[in-house]
Structure formats: C-alpha cells, structure tokens
Amino acid sequence: xxxxxxxxxxxxxxxxxxxxxxxxxxxxxxxxxxxxxxxxxxxxxxxxxxxxxxxxxxxxxxxxxxxxxxxxxxxxxxxxxxxxxxxxxxxxxxxxxxxxxxxxxxxxxxxxxxxxxxxxxxxxxxxxxxxxxxxxxxxxxxxxxxxxxxxxxxxxxxxxxxxxxxxxxxxxxxxxxxxxxxxxxxxxxxxxxxxxxxxxxxxxxxxxxxxxxxxxxxxxxxxxxxxxxxxxxxxxxxxxxxxxxxxx
Amino acid sequence: xxxxxxxxxxxxxxxxxxxxxxxxxxxxxxxxxxxxxxxxxxxxxxxxxxxxxxxxxxxxxxxxxxxxxxxxxxxxxxxxxxxxxxxxxxxxxxxxxxxxxxxxxxxxxxxxxxxxxxxxxxxxxxxxxxxxxxxxxxxxxxxxxxxxxxxxxxxxxxxxxxxxxxxxxxxxxxxxxxxxxxxxxxxxxxxxxxxxxxxxxxxxxxxxxxxxxxxxxxxxxxxxxxxxxxxxxxxxxxxxxxxxxxxxxxxxxxxxxxxxxxxxxxxxxxxxxxxxxxxxxxxxxxxxxxxxxxxxxxxxxxxx
Numbered sequence: 001x002x003x004x005x006x007x008x009x010x011x012x013x014x015x016x017x018x019x020x021x022x023x024x025x026x027x028x029x030x031x032x033x034x035x036x037x038x039x040x041x042x043x044x045x046x047x048x049x050x051x052x053x054x055x056x057x058x059x060x061x062x063x064x065x066x067x068x069x070x071x072x073x074x075x076x077x078x079x080x081x082x083x084x085x086x087x088x089x090x091x092x093x094x095x096x097x098x099x100x101x102x103x104x105x106x107x108x109x110x111x112x113x114x115x116x117x118x119x120x121x122x123x124x125x126x127x128x129x130x131x132x133x134x135x136x137x138x139x140x141x142x143x144x145x146x147x148x149x150x151x152x153x154x155x156x157x158x159x160x161x162x163x164x165x166x167x168x169x170x171x172x173x174x175x176x177x178x179x180x181x182x183x184x185x186x187x188x189x190x191x192x193x194x195x196x197x198x199x200x201x202x203x204x205x206x207x208x209x210x211x212x213x214x215x216x217x218x219x220x221x222x223x224x225x226x227x228x229x230x231x232x233x234x235x236x237x238x239x240x241x242x243x244x245x246x247x248x
Numbered sequence: 249x250x251x252x253x254x255x256x257x258x259x260x261x262x263x264x265x266x267x268x269x270x271x272x273x274x275x276x277x278x279x280x281x282x283x284x285x286x287x288x289x290x291x292x293x294x295x296x297x298x299x300x301x302x303x304x305x306x307x308x309x310x311x312x313x314x315x316x317x318x319x320x321x322x323x324x325x326x327x328x329x330x331x332x333x334x335x336x337x338x339x340x341x342x343x344x345x346x347x348x349x350x351x352x353x354x355x356x357x358x359x360x361x362x363x364x365x366x367x368x369x370x371x372x373x374x375x376x377x378x379x380x381x382x383x384x385x386x387x388x389x390x391x392x393x394x395x396x397x398x399x400x401x402x403x404x405x406x407x408x409x410x411x412x413x414x415x416x417x418x419x420x421x422x423x424x425x426x427x428x429x430x431x432x433x434x435x436x437x438x439x440x441x442x443x444x445x446x447x448x449x450x451x452x453x454x455x456x457x458x459x460x461x462x463x464x465x466x467x468x469x470x471x472x473x474x475x476x477x478x479x480x481x482x483x484x485x486x487x488x489x490x491x492x493x494x495x496x497x498x499x500x501x502x503x504x505x506x507x508x509x510x511x512x513x514x515x516x517x518x519x520x521x522x523x524x525x526x527x528x529x530x531x532x533x534x535x536x537x538x539x540x541x542x543x544x545x546x547x548x549x550x551x552x
Contacts, residue, residue, distance in 0.1 A: 042414040044384030088412075139266075142289045169411060169440045171287035171455065172543050173550055176502055183485055197414055203504035204484075222505070233504060235415060242416045 008033040008159055008191045009054065014063035016049050023049040025214035026063070033159075036182060036192045038202050041211030042242045047195050048164070050211075054193070055162055056080050068159040081110060084153035084190075087164035091149045094138040098129055101137060102152055109156035123151050143174035150181050154190055161185065163194040167201065179204055199235035208234070210241050217241045250277040253403055253434040254299065259308035261294050268294040270457040271308065276436055281429045283448035284438040285542065291457040292438035293333055296407045299436070300330045313402055326354070329401030331392045333408045339381030343372055343391055346380055347398060354399035364431065365394045368424050386417030393424065404428070406437045410444065422447050442543035453546050460549040465542060472540035472548060474498050475513050479521070480506035481530035490528050494521060501547060506534075508544055 009031035016024040023046045031037045041047045052058040054067050056076035065072040068082040092101045102123060106116040124130045127147055132140055140148075146166070154161050163182075167175045179201065186192050194205065202208050202222060209219040218225055218241055222234055231237045254276035261269040269291045276282045284292050297303035299310055301321035310317045315324045337346045347369070351358050362369075372390050375383065380391060389409060396404060406425075410418040422444065429435055437448065445451045446465045453460040453468070461468055481487045484505050491500040491509055498510040518535050525533045540548075 042384075042416055043386055043412075142287065165412065169288035169408075171290075171440075171550065172442060172547050173501075174287070179502070197412065199415055200504040204502070238415050239419070242414065 006033045007031065008035075008068055009037075009193070010064075010066040011054075012064045014050065014053065014065060015061045016046075016053065016058075017061045022214045024053070024060070027211075027216055029209060029216065029219055031160075031191060031193065032206075033191055034186055034189050035207065036186050036194065036205045038205030038208035039193060039195045039211070040202055040208060040238060041195075045211040045242075046214040047211055051162055051164060051193070051195070054079075055083060055085060081156075082159050084109075084156070084158040084161035085164075086149050086153040086161070086166055088166065088168040092137045092145060092152065095136060097134050097136055098124070098140065098148065099133040101148070102155065105152045106155050109158075111156055119155055123155060127151060142170060143177065146170055146174055146178055147181060150178065150185075154185055158190065160191040160193060163192065165195055165197060167196065167198060175201070199233065199238055202234040202238070210238060212242055252276070253278040253280070254310070254312050254436065256295075256299070256310045257308055259295070259298060259305045259310055261291075261298060261303070261305050267457050269298075269305070272457070272459060273308075274452055274459065274462055276434060277449075278434055279429065279432050280449045281425060281435045281437070281447075283445050283451040284436070284454055285440075285442060285445045285451050285546065286438075286454035287440050289456070290454045292454060293407055296330075296332075296405050296436070296438060300328055300405050301325055326399075327402045329396035329399070329404040331396040331404075331406045331409055333411065335380075335388050335392060337380050337388070337392055337395060340379060342377050342379055343383070344376040346391060347394055350395040351398045356399050358398065361398055361400045364400055365397050367427055368397075369394045385413045386420070389413060389417065389421060390424075393421075397428075401433065403434045403436070406435065408438055408440065410439060410441060418444070442541070442546055445542040451542070453542075453549060455546075455550055461545070468542060468545050469540050472545050473513075474510035474548070475516060476538055476540045476544060477509050477511070477516065477518075478503070478506045478534075478536050478538050479509050479525075480534045481525055482532055483530055486528070487525070487530065490525065490530075494524055499548065499551065501544075503543075508538075508540075510544075510548070 007030045012028050014024050014027040027050060039047055053060050053072060056072060056079040067079045070078040096104065102120045103116055106119060124133055129148065137145060167178055182192055207221050208225065210217050225237045229237050229240050252275045256272060256274050258271045258273050259269055260271050286292055298305050299312060299317055301317050301324050304318060312324050313327055317324055347358055368390050372387050410421055425435060448465060450464050451468060452462040484502060487507055488500060488502055491497055491507060496511055496515050498512060500507050500509045521535060522533045
C-alpha cells in the first residue's frame with residue numbers, strides 16, 4: 001500500500017476564496033499512487049471545497065493542481081473520467097435494482113456494453129449479490145448497499161477514488177468490511193482519498209492530513225502524528241489540533 | 249421506583265414490507281439521559297417520529313409524560329422539544345430570526361426562557377445576524393438545539409444530533425447535554441456513534457427494528473460474554489487474516505492499528521498466540537486483556 005514513488009495528485013498553493021474569505025488557504029501536498037490518504041478536518045475547515053476542486057467540479061482561485069496526470073484548469077473532463085467518487089449523500093438509486101445501478105454507473109463511466117456485462121457479473125459475484133440482482137436497492141440491507149456503492153465507484157478501474165465520509169451512520173461490522181474493500185483496492189493500485197469523522201479509520205490510512213480553518217495543520221503517517229503530539233490515538237491528535245480553533 | 253417520563257409498549261411500524269420497528273417496548277425515567285445506539289436503518293428516526301407525534305404506529309402504544317402520542321398529540325407537542333436528524337431550520341433566515349420564529353410559534357419569547365438556552369446560544373450569539381445556511385455544522389447544531397429548547401420542553405428528543413459533525417463539536421455537544429440534564433429535562437438521544445453510548449445514563453442498542461440490549465452502559469460492557477484482548481503486531485492487515493486461523497478465536501475486529509480478539513472465557517494461552525504470530529513473521533506481538541467497549545458489545549450482539 002502506498003509504497004510507490006509516483007505522485008498521482010500534486011497540489012501547490014491551492015487557494016480558493018469567496019470574497020475575502022479563504023476557504024482553502026495555500027494548500028500544498030502530494031498523494032502517492034496506491035496510497036490510502038486520509039483527509040480530515042473540522043466542519044467548515046475547507047475539506048469539501050478542496051475535494052470538489054480536485055474532482056474537477058469547481059475552479060480554484062489560484063495555485064497549480066495535477067490529478068491523475070491532468071490539469072484541474074484545462075483538463076477537467078479527463079479528470080472526471082479517471083476518478084471514482086462515493087459519498088454518504090450521493091450514492092445508488094433506491095428505485096433501481098442492483099443490476100440496473102451497476103449498469104447505469106458503468107455506462108456513465110464510459111464502459112462498452114461488453115465490458116459492462118463482464119464487470120457487472122464479476123462484481124456481483126465478488127460481493128455475493130448475484131441472487132439479489134433484480135431487487136431494488138431500497139430492499140437490500142445497508143451493509144450490502146455500502147459495499148456495492150464502493151465497488152460501483154471503481155468499476156471503471158479509475159486511478160483515484162474519492163470517498164466523502166463513506167461510512168457515516170453505518171454499523172460497525174459493515175464499516176470494517178468496507179475498509180477491507182478499500183485495502184484491496186489500494187493493493188490493486190487504486191489511490192484512495194478518503195474523508196471521515198471516525199478517528200479509528202484515520203489509523204487505517206497510510207498518511208493523514210488535518211485541515212483547520214482552510215490550512216493544513218498536520219500531514220504525516222498516523223504513527224508519526226501520534227508520536228509528535230504524544231497521543232494514544234488519532235482522536236487525541238485531532239482534538240489537540242482542532243479544539244482551540246473550533247471557537248465558532 | 250423512579251417516575252417514568254416516556255413509556256413505549258409494543259410499538260410496531262412498517263413501510264410496505266419493511267418492518268422498521270418490531271414490537272419495541274421500553275421506559276425512560278424522568279430526568280434520564282437515554283441513548284438509542286444503532287446504525288442507519290435500525291429504526292431510530294421512525295421511533296422518534298412516533299414519539300413526537302409526527303408518525304402513527306401500526307400497533308402498540310406510547311405515552312410521553314402520561315400523554316398518549318396519538319390521542320393527546322397536541323399536548324405532547326407543547327411539552328416536547330425535537331431536533332430532527334437533518335438540519336431543519338430555515339437556511340435563509342438569520343440565527344436570530346430562526347430562534348424568534350420558534351419562540352413565537354410556541355407562544356413565548358426569546359427573553360422568557362433565555363436562561364435555559366444561554367450556555368448554548370451565547371456561543372453563536374455573535375453570529376446572530378448570519379443566515380443559518382452559512383453556519384458551520386457545529387454552529388447549526390447549537391442553533392437547532394436552542395430552537396428545540398426555546399419553549400422550555402419537559403422532554404427533549406434529539407435524533408442523531410452529532411451525525412456528520414467533527415469530533416471536537418461532538419464532545420462539546422455532549423457536554424451541553426449533560427448540563428441540560430442537570431436542569432431536570434428528560435433527554436432521548438439517538439446516535440450511530442458507539443462511543444457516545446458511555447455518556448448516557450442508560451442505552452438501548454437497536455438494529456433492524458429490535459432492541460438488542462437495554463441497560464446502563466456499564467452493564468452492557470459487563471455482559472460481554474467472552475474474554476477480550478487487544479492484539480497488535482505492526483501489520484494490521486495480515487494480523488486480521490492470520491487470526492482467522494487461530495483455534496478458539498470467536499471474533500476478530502480491527503480497531504485502528506490493533507485487533508480486538510474474543511475468546512471463550514479462560515481458554516486463551518497468550519504464549520501460544522504469541523508464538524503463532526511470530527512464526528507468521530509479524531514484526532512484534534503485543535497482547536493485552538481488556539474490557540469490552542460498547543462497539544465490541546454491539547458487534548457481538550449483531551453477530552448472533
């Protein structure tokens with residue numbers, strides 16, 4: 001996981017301003033290929049703003065950014081084709097079946113009909129969903145939905161997958177099974193960029209960055225951060241960094 | 249016997265074929281801070297909507313302060329405060345306007361019950377002219393809580409008030425709840441965060457519309473039926489896989505960089521486990537007997 005040297009995301013001095021308010025205040029960082037990169041921060045710290053820019057959904061005010069080899073100013077469509085995205089809020093369609101959802105997303109990601117058929121079958125087998133392929137998403141258990149949503153987000157073998165609080169409100173067993181899928185994807189070379197409010201999940205990441213008030217307050221491996229702040233776990237590191245600043 | 253604030257008897261509610269609540273029964277004592285702990289889909293929101301008179305049960309009965317939630321719904325609404333799961337206030341009204349609106353609807357004023365909300369509202373008061381839609385998650389929570397309290401409710405229903413909120417704001421929010429409880433309000437809270445269970449007087453662990461267990465947090469962890477150990481080796485991924493092959497292992501779950509492993513009471517030989525892992529080339533092995541936490545208990549109950 002994350003032992004390659006190639007950088008898949010390069011961000012230099014990313015600034016996003018709304019009027020005089022700096023949502024992102026000169027962010028600089030790199031993410032290596034195959035890394036599991038944790039992007040943490042208090043609410044309002046600027047995480048979603050930064051992710052939207054990296055996904056090609058929003059323009060930065062200034063700075064240079066390269067995602068999967070493409071420039072965020074001029075090559076947004078190419079970025080979108082080479083990434084996957086999954087969030088708690090935006091996921092599968094409740095009123096479509098398991099199979100219809102897979103086929104829909106695979107189509108959106110530009111896979112050919114032949115590829116769609118082959119990958120759908122493989123995906124459903126891997127997740128043991130073949131028997132329920134014609135059931136509506138609203139009718140399958142939450143745990144299966146989560147795992148399916150993730151697998152669909154990477155069905156086109158993207159270079160990077162962005163996960164925005166993917167395990168929010170999910171039961172503790174499913175959360176861990178979900179991270180098994182993340183590990184597997186990372187081992188297969190997909191870079192995982194994940195935000196979460198579960199601090200134990202921060203420990204599963206290769207490196208973690210913590211944003212406070214639009215800036216990066218920390219960026220290192222969980223072990224290094226725990227050592228630096230004499231913390232027993234990532235929760236303590238986070239509280240130490242974010243507590244004083246969360247005045248509003 | 250402590251006086252009862254909320255009484256629920258065999259409440260069932262279905263959505264089509266989906267049984268959201270399956271003959272649930274429990275009581276909440278006056279002045280208690282009672283937690284409903286469970287993931288999405290467990291039935292928490294459905295239960296809260298029934299108790300706040302926003303949804304009818306299919307079967308069963310419930311009373312809030314002696315008032316029936318169906319027959320006496322108008323009176324229940326006067327004495328209950330409700331903070332629903334999603335931010336429900338008006339994004340295009342300011343902080344102050346939202347609070348004034350709620351006070352007016354309940355026939356009171358901000359000034360009349362200001363003492364009750366002061367500790368919370370004073371933190372967002374500097375931003376009172378800001379539109380609610382422009383507040384951060386933590387601030388929205390504080391505003392929603394202030395609005396739920398403005399009419400001095402006897403019972404407070406908080407449906408996932410800390411979901412999607414960062415760890416710092418979560419801690420602050422629970423500190424506020426403790427202070428409210430000291431004021432004598434009965435508080436019913438739901439949350440998917442297992443660690444918040446320990447902050448409640450009593451908890452009900454809920455999954456798939458059923459209560460798995462109901463007691464004090466301390467009793468929940470004491471009832472954990474196995475010996476529990478943290479095992480770490482510097483290689484969590486392979487550790488999880490290797491533990492699957494160790495005889496007598498009842499369950500093994502990752503908790504950050506170590507695993508929580510359960511064994512039938514009195515059966516683990518720590519040296520055997522250590523040797524087993526060292527043979528599999530784990531760089532180092534640390535094993536420690538620990539008490540289960542709420543999350544360990546919840547997973548064990550789920551697994552049945």
